[in-house]
Amino acid sequence: MSDKDEYGGKLGGASILVIDDEPGMRNFLTKILGPRVKRVEQAGSPAEASRMLDTGHFDLVIIDNIMPGRTGLQWLEEQRRLGLFSETILITAYADLDTAIAALRVGVGDFVLKPFRANQILGAVARTLDRRVLRRDNALLRRELHAGGSGAGKLLGKSDPMLAVRAMLEKLAPLPTPVLFTGESGTGKELAARHLHQLSARRERPFVAVNCAAIAPDRIVPELFGTVEGRERPSPGLLLLADGGTLFLDEVAQMPEPLQAALLRVLEDQRLRPEGGEREIPLDLRFVFATNADLPALVAAGKFRADLWHRINIMRIEMPPLRERSEDITDLAALFLSQFQATLGMTGLALDDGTLMKLRRYDWPGNVRELRNMLERSVILGEFPEEFAGQGSVTGAAAIESLDLVMQRHMLHILSQCGGNRAEAARRLGVSRKTVDRKLALWSHD
Secondary structure, eight states, X not given: OOHHHHHHHHHTTOEEEEEOSOHHXXXXXXXXXXXXXXXXXEESSHHHHHHHHHHOOOSEXXXXXXXXXXXXXXXXXXXXXXXXXXXXXXXXXXXXXXXXXXXXXXXXXXXXXXXXXXXXXXXXXXXXXXXXXXXXXXXXXXXXXXXXXXXXXXXXXXXXXXXHHHHHHHHHTTSOOOEEEEOSTTSOHHHHHHHHHHHSTTTTSOEEEEETTSSOHHHHHHHHHOBOOTTSOOBOOXXXXXXXXXXXXXXXXXXXXXXXXXXXXXXXXXXXXXXXXXXXXXXXXXXXXXXXXXXXXXXXXXXXXXXXXXXXOSEEEEOOOGGXXXXXXXXXXXXXXHHHHHHHTOOOOOOOHHHHHHHHHXXXXXXXXXXXXXXXXXXXXXXXXXXXXXXXXXXXXXXXXXXXXXXXXXXXXXXXXXXTOHHHHHHHHXXXXXXXXXXXXXXXXX
16 A cells, blocks of 8 residues: 555645745655645745744644744744644654653644654654544534534425425535524524535534523633633634534524624634634634524614624525424424334334324424424323324324325315415415415325
């Protein structure tokens, strides 16, 4: 296996800055790394490197320690205070204890002793970048577990409203444009945002979900933007951890004003400045937002910035409430029931046609979340609530036929009550007008 085959997959997306006062060493490293990484650039001095970092971000910095004027470690210490979050590798001919301690304090990821071979530097780069990814993934996983989220779930639904949502998600997936999901609580806004991420070219990069209402107002800016803490290694925020992927900000109506102002700058410039830092860092990030609040009303009341509202309201997707897509309840209920029975190890509860019809006729003010919670309780208790209990289990073709007949009788009854007004019947049934038209056309040919 060649070096390129061995290391190419690990290094392929990396951007690297090589800092060395010797042109021969810079060219040697560039020749080794160039074919294997996304981008490699050179700086002949710390001052030149500083100017390059002011305009661009690098995943990894490889720096020689002994250079005219100042050491690489002195430069790194200064850059950490300014807000350097890049991984670093130190090239040195002298690995004494004092150098090792100083390197640890400024977050050096690896040493490469001179003289070295090509496979040594490639191995150090691969290890350092691997640790970077592991730290990022671990930080995001710990955060998600602490927040009580699993990231699991599918965007289900074949109703007309959900087909329209899916079509819009497919259209928007290749674009960098921000998306705002609106709708009642429990309608699946985060699931839709995750679905958008999975459809995009960013699917292999992080999806980071942030509930703006769940973080203390005085902590949300540093948690998102990161902090620079003196000589210690800076702490990256969620914006930087999500770089290359998608950041989902839920409950945006709850954002404190300082965050609104800071976020507006990020949206306009795709650059962030960590708290306490002096340098802005470029980002490659897709922003997705969600709210169940009336943001225009909050803007009118002076509680939400008008300029931020216009910036995030480029493409808006209204998530339909469950009562408007009751035909999806059968698939949703079946999925939730099977999931809870498998995870809880409790079986014996079945969805019969009577239960399904009652589920479809209920308004579900809590939407999909309420349906899911009710089914979890039912699995634990071994029975459905009285208002949803059916008349026994019916399976196979008989269940489908029986359910369709009950649905037909109910829809025709409501249509009769509405004097044949299909739009009003659709409203009362909690389905779209197209669904009523389609069902009536189907039954007329039976």
